[in-house]
Amino acid sequence: xxxxxxxxxxxxxxxxxxSLVVMLYAVLYAVVHLPIFPLREVKVxxxxxxxxxxxxxxxxxxxxxxxxxxLDLVKARSAFxxxxxxxxxxVRRRWPDRLEVMIEEHQALARWxxxxxxxxxxxxxxxxxGSDLPVFYGPNDGVIEVASQYDAFNKVLKTANLEVAMLALxxxxxxxxTTNNGIVIELGRVDMQPRLExxxxxxxxxxxxxxxxxxxxxxxxxxxxAVRKPTENIKVSAAKTEAVTANVEKPExxxxxxxxxxxTSKKQTRTVx
Numbered sequence: 001x002x003x004x005x006x007x008x009x010x011x012x013x014x015x016x017x018x019s020l021v022v023m024l025y026a027v028l029y030a031v032v033h034l035p036i037f038p039l040r041e042v043k044v045x046x047x048x049x050x051x052x053x054x055x056x057x058x059x060x061x062x063x064x065x066x067x068x069x070x071l072d073l074v075k076a077r078s079a080f081x082x083x084x085x086x087x088x089x090x091v092r093r094r095w096p097d098r099l100e101v102m103i104e105e106h107q108a109l110a111r112w113x114x115x116x117x118x119x120x121x122x123x124x125x126x127x128x129x130g131s132d133l134p135v136f137y138g139p140n141d142g143v144i145e146v147a148s149q150y151d152a153f154n155k156v157l158k159t160a161n162l163e164v165a166m167l168a169l170x171x172x173x174x175x176x177x178t179t180n181n182g183i184v185i186e187l188g189r190v191d192m193q194p195r196l197e198x199x200x201x202x203x204x205x206x207x208x209x210x211x212x213x214x215x216x217x218x219x220x221x222x223x224x225x226a227v228r229k230p231t232e233n234i235k236v237s238a239a240k241t242e243a244v245t246a247n248v249e250k251p252e253x254x255x256x257x258x259x260x261x262x263x264t265s266k267k268q269t270r271t272v273x
Contacts, residue, residue: 037068039099046103050085050127056101059083068097076101084127087119109147110134110167122147138169145169153177153196160200160208182213188220195219 042060044051063079064071073091080089080101088104106119110133116124118136122144136146146169154164157179166178175187177196187195199219207214207227216228 038097039064039066039068039071040097042099042101043094044101044103046105048103048105050105051083051103055083064099068093068095071099084125087121087123087125108133110136110150112136112143118143118147120147134164135166136168137166139171142169149175149192152193156193156196156200160203162200162203182215184216186216186218186220195225199225 042056042064044056059079064076066072071093073093076099077089077091080086080091080103083103085105086103087106090102092100094100106117106123106125106127108117108127108129108131109120110118111129112118112124113135116126117129117133118124124143134150136143136150138146146167149169150164150167153167153175157163157177162183163180164177165180168176168178170176172189174189175192177185177187179185185196185199196219199217202225212229214227215230217225218227219225
């Protein structure tokens with residue numbers, strides 16, 4: 001072999017290349033791991049109403065290990081995502097010594113029973129809130145469904161100066177609303193929006209003018225709905241005039257007669273004897 005110059009040259013070139021690779025690796029390892037490229041700034045952006053400066057400082061101190069090159073971005077993002085109000089987090093390096101963090105916070109829409117909060121995307125999250133929020137109830141797979149219906153129902157009720165305080169969806173997909181003034185409204189499983197619109201129209205033009213508290217409204221009738229005061233039942237028809245005997249807890253009978261109540265919310269006269 002020693003008498004073969006071509007083979008010796010080939011071996012020498014190979015050894016030279018290997019030594020060059022080892023030297024480059026050693027230089028890169030030293031550059032990356034030596035504390036000569038420290039992170040000097042962590043910039044957090046986003047519309048932050050609940051994520052505090054103290055929380056960010058705690059994450060930086062406990063979870064951001066390494067310099068500009070060695071910091072694990074996946075672990076860093078995961079640490080920020082553990083913040084109760086953080087919905088989405090993106091993390092990136094900015095040369096030469098800065099880490100940029102973008103946080104999208106949850107926007108609380110309601111409470112899910114007493115176990116969690118619901119954001120505007122219909123997602124559950126666990127955080128503390130002192131805000132006065134409506135309460136949702138429903139099956140585990142109904143969070144998005146309840147959240148999507150809330151805005152539609154609330155918009156209708158606001159035309160009658162009412163708001164949704166509680167919205168419930170049963171396992172059979174029947175809806176029930178409790179308003180901010182305590183009225184329990186049964187919507188049923190079909191035609192919920194038209195039923196609620198009819199109720200809001202009649203409530204505005206007739207029921208609200210009676211200056212009497214209504215405890216319950218059942219909108220599941222085909223041609224109208226029934227309302228109940230704390231001590232009596234009243235049947236309201238949107239299709240024809242009818243007189244209904246009220247069921248009163250006291251030993252007396254009260255009769256309520258209505259003129260025709262229609263969907264155009266015309267002026268109506270109610271006589272109570």
